[in-house]
Amino acid sequence: xxxxxxxxLYEKHFTPExxxxxxxxxxxxxxxxxxxxxxxxxxxxEEGLALVAAGSPADxxxxxxxx
Numbered sequence: 291x292x293x294x295x296x297x298x299l300y301e302k303h304f305t306p307e308x309x310x311x312x313x314x315x316x317x318x319x320x321x322x323x324x325x326x327x328x329x330x331x332x333x334x335x336e337e338g339l340a341l342v343a344a345g346s347p348a349d350x351x352x353x354x355x356x357x
Contacts, residue, residue: 304312316324338353346352 300309319327341352344352
């Protein structure tokens, strides 16, 4: 079900041209690089959530220095 919902959002928010551009970009990067980027993104999200949980201000030095 989540996959179908994701596909519906994908089609709703991106034009056919944008979807083709994303597909081409994925092909250019290759599956290994895509997985590396996913892992990096997950780390950034976790770091951001930890800052929010700690009550750090969005414009504070911790947020600006996030990797």
